Amino acid sequence: MLTEEAIRSISSPNFYTRGKTYYRQRKVRGLKAVEKQPHTYMAEVRGTRRYRVQVKLSEDESGVEGTYCSCPLGRDSEAACKHVVATLLAVKDMQEEGVAQQEYQSEREALNEFRQLLLESGGSLAYPDVVERVQQRGERVDGQSLLRAGREMWQEKQLSIRAEEIKH
Secondary structure (H helix, E strand, O other): OOOHHHHHHOEOHHHHHHHHHHHHOOOEEEEEEOOOOOOEEEEEEEOOOEEEEEEEEOOOOOOEEEEEEOOHHHHHOOOEOHHHHHHHHHHHHHHHHHHHHHHHHHHHHHHHHHHHHHHHOOOOOOHHHHHHHHHHOOOOOOHHHHHHHHHHHHHHHHHHHHHHHHHO
């Protein structure tokens, strides 16, 4: 994932500061991934004029491999201009939001699956018992840990029932 340090490393302190100001002022518009060009993003940045920006990230998207800006400094300067910096900061936030969204979806799915497991157990599994198991392990009580512990407890109950059936 892209970091502020990686962005700062390709720009001058002045361009970085000004780019961060542009980003905070929401001057980056239409940020999107470029189709058929992996790890490449484009946007328009509104300053005194509108400038087209394109950035290419490393394969793991933690570093910057190339930049383009239609502004005069973006074409002629070794350091990334303020428009590129603003765009990279927007990409960084987009990456973070994507991870947060994936984590949220995963958590929601785990909680839904756990609820379904409780229903299917017909009362054999009780929420407080599952929470207690999670806490005994020293884990955070969340959808993933509840689902893991609930599945284990359900399997244990099923094995116990089978063992009783074999005895009789």
